[in-house]
Amino acid sequence: MAPEDPVAMNPAPTPSLRTKISRRFLESLVKIRASLEQPTGGNIQRRARRIKIAAYSSMACAAGSRRAWSRALLAKLRSRAKRRHHSQHQRCLGLKRKRAGSRNMAPYKVSRANELRRLVPGGKAMDLCNLLEETSHFIQCLAAQVKVMQTIVDRCSV
Amino acid sequence: MEGCDGGDIGFRHGGDNFLNFPHSGVTPSSVPEEFSGMAINPFVSSGWDPLGSLTQSYHFSNPSLASGFPFSPHPGIMENQGTGGDFPPPLSHNPSALTEQVSFSRIPCSESRSYLDAVGYFGLPDIANAGCLPKYDSHREDDHDGSEGASANNKLSQECRIEEDAEGSSPSVKRRKNAPVHDTIYDKEVKKNPSRVNSDVSKEWDEKKQKNEQIPYPNSQGKQNGKQVRDSVEAPKENYIHVRARRGQATNSHSLAERVRREKISERMRMLQELVPGCNKITGKAVMLDEIINYVQSLQQQVEFLSMKLAAVSPELSINLERILSKDIFCSQGSSATIVDTERGMACSSPYTQGFFPEAFPSIPSSNHHYPPLTQAFCESELQAHCQLGFHSSSGVDSLGLNGRLKSER
Numbered sequence: 001m002a003p004e005d006p007v008a009m010n011p012a013p014t015p016s017l018r019t020k021i022s023r024r025f026l027e028s029l030v031k032i033r034a035s036l037e038q039p040t041g042g043n044i045q046r047r048a049r050r051i052k053i054a055a056y057s058s059m060a061c062a063a064g065s066r067r068a069w070s071r072a073l074l075a076k077l078r079s080r081a082k083r084r085h086h087s088q089h090q091r092c093l094g095l096k097r098k099r100a101g102s103r104n105m106a107p108y109k110v111s112r113a114n115e116l117r118r119l120v121p122g123g124k125a126m127d128l129c130n131l132l133e134e135t136s137h138f139i140q141c142l143a144a145q146v147k148v149m150q151t152i153v154d155r156c157s158v
Numbered sequence: 159m160e161g162c163d164g165g166d167i168g169f170r171h172g173g174d175n176f177l178n179f180p181h182s183g184v185t186p187s188s189v190p191e192e193f194s195g196m197a198i199n200p201f202v203s204s205g206w207d208p209l210g211s212l213t214q215s216y217h218f219s220n221p222s223l224a225s226g227f228p229f230s231p232h233p234g235i236m237e238n239q240g241t242g243g244d245f246p247p248p249l250s251h252n253p254s255a256l257t258e259q260v261s262f263s264r265i266p267c268s269e270s271r272s273y274l275d276a277v278g279y280f281g282l283p284d285i286a287n288a289g290c291l292p293k294y295d296s297h298r299e300d301d302h303d304g305s306e307g308a309s310a311n312n313k314l315s316q317e318c319r320i321e322e323d324a325e326g327s328s329p330s331v332k333r334r335k336n337a338p339v340h341d342t343i344y345d346k347e348v349k350k351n352p353s354r355v356n357s358d359v360s361k362e363w364d365e366k367k368q369k370n371e372q373i374p375y376p377n378s379q380g381k382q383n384g385k386q387v388r389d390s391v392e393a394p395k396e397n398y399i400h401v402r403a404r405r406g407q408a409t410n411s412h413s414l415a416e417r418v419r420r421e422k423i424s425e426r427m428r429m430l431q432e433l434v435p436g437c438n439k440i441t442g443k444a445v446m447l448d449e450i451i452n453y454v455q456s457l458q459q460q461v462e463f464l465s466m467k468l469a470a471v472s473p474e475l476s477i478n479l480e481r482i483l484s485k486d487i488f489c490s491q492g493s494s495a496t497i498v499d500t501e502r503g504m505a506c507s508s509p510y511t512q513g514f515f516p517e518a519f520p521s522i523p524s525s526n527h528h529y530p531p532l533t534q535a536f537c538e539s540e541l542q543a544h545c546q547l548g549f550h551s552s553s554g555v556d557s558l559g560l561n562g563r564l565k566s567e568r
Contacts, residue, residue, distance in 0.1 A: 029468065044469050045469075048462075048465050048466040048468075051468050052461060052465035055461055055464075056461070112444060112448060112451065113447065116451050119451060119458070128423055129426065132427065132429075133426055133429075135430065136429050136430050138454070139430070139433050139434065139450075139453065139454060139457065140433060142454070142461065143457060146457055146460045146461060149461065149468065153471070
C-alpha cells in the first residue's frame, strides 16, 4: 500500500480522483445491492465478481478516457458484459478459447515487461515508454481505489 | 575584443598549430576569460574573429583576389561584430561570398562526415583555407606557415594535415554555405538558454546536420577521414559546449532517438520509483520492474479481496449505504489530507459507527474503543445482521475460506 505517496506527489488531483472513484463506486454498489436484494440467497462469489467489476469500472471512469488503460479496461468490461448478456454458452466457449491460448503462450519465456503488459489493461499494444507511464497512473488509481474500498469496508466493518 | 584582427594576423603569420587557431582569434588579453567563462563566447570569437582576420588578410595580401569579390566593406563590419559579440546578418552573406570565391578551387576530396563538426568548431576560416589553398598557393605560403600550403597540394598530404590539425578540407559548395548558417542558428539557440542541456534543440540541429550530411559524398574515403577528424576534434570540443560534446558519441538519428527513448524510460522509472513503496533503494531496472509487477498484482488482489468482503457484507448493509455515500463524499471533499485518518475521525464522531464498531468487533482499531456505544439498539440490529451473515457464509463451501480469512485478518 502506498499511503501518502500519491498525495504527497500531487496534492491537487488525487483527492478529487478519490472522490470521483468513491462516488461512482458507492453508487454502483447501491445499484448492485438493489438488484441483488430480492434473491438474497445468491452466492457470494457472483456478488463479489460484480463488485469487483464495479470497482474497476468506477476506477476507469474516474480516470477518464484520456488514459489508455482506462479505455482498454472499459472496453474489456463492456465487451465482457455484452458477451455475458448474449448467452451463457458463448461465454463458456470464450473462456475455453482463452485458456487454450494461455496454454500455448506458457512455454515462451515471458519477459518482465511483457508481464507488466499483461497486468496493465491495454498494455499489450504499448511500447515500454507508454507502458511505464500508464503503469504509473494505473498504480495511482488502483491505490486510490483500494483505499476507498478499504474505508468502505471499515465503515461496514467486516 | 578590439584589435583582434591585428592580433590574429600576427598570429597567423607565425602560428604553426591550427588546433590553437580559434583561441588565437581572440586577443591575448581575453584568452583566459574565454577559456574559463561561458561556453558560448568561445564560439562567437572562434567563429568570427578569425574570419575577419582572414578576410582582411586576404584583402591585404591578395588584392587582386579580393577585388573580385564583395569583400571590400567587410573589414569594417568585422570589427564591429568582433566588438559587439552578437551574431549579425552578414554571416549569411559572408559564406556565400566565400563560396563564390572557393568555387574556383577544385579539390575532389571531402571530409563529408565531420566537416560540419570541424566547421562548427573552427568557424569559417577552415572553408576559406581549404578552399583557397590549392589555387592561391603562393599567396597562402606567404600568409601561413609553409607546411600548410605545401600539404594542400596533394591529397595525401592533405589528409595528414587533417589528421594533425583537425581541419576539414573543402567539401561541396552547398555545405559550405549551409554550415556556418546552421552554426549561427545553433549558437543563438544556445545563447537563449545556455543553462539547460536541451535535447530538442540539439536534436533539431542534428537533424539539420544530417540532412546536410546526406548531400553528396564524392568519394568513399570521406568517411574514414571524417572519423579520424572527429576523433581528433572531439577532445578540444569538450571545452566548449556540453551538448555537443555529449552528442559527439553518435550523431546517427537512430542512436539519437534511442538515447531520447532511454532517457524517457529512466525518467518514468523514477516516477514509478516514487509511487511504489519500498522501491527507493533499488537501482536495477529489472528488479524495479519486478517490484512494480508485484505491487500491481498485490493491488489487484486487494481489490478482489475487498470486493469479496463487500460482497459478504452487502445485502445486510444496503440500507446504510446511502448514508455512507453522503458521508464519504463530504469526507473527501472536506479534507485534503490523508483521508483514511479523517474518515476514521469522522467515523468516531458519528453516532452510527460509534455504536457499531466496538460492540460487533472487539479487535477493531483502538481509536474506536474510547467511544462508548450510544445507540445500543442499532448496534444490536447490526450484530444480528452480522450473525446472519456468518450463518449464510458458512453454509457455502467456497465462502467458508473467505470467512476464515476475514476473521483472521480482523
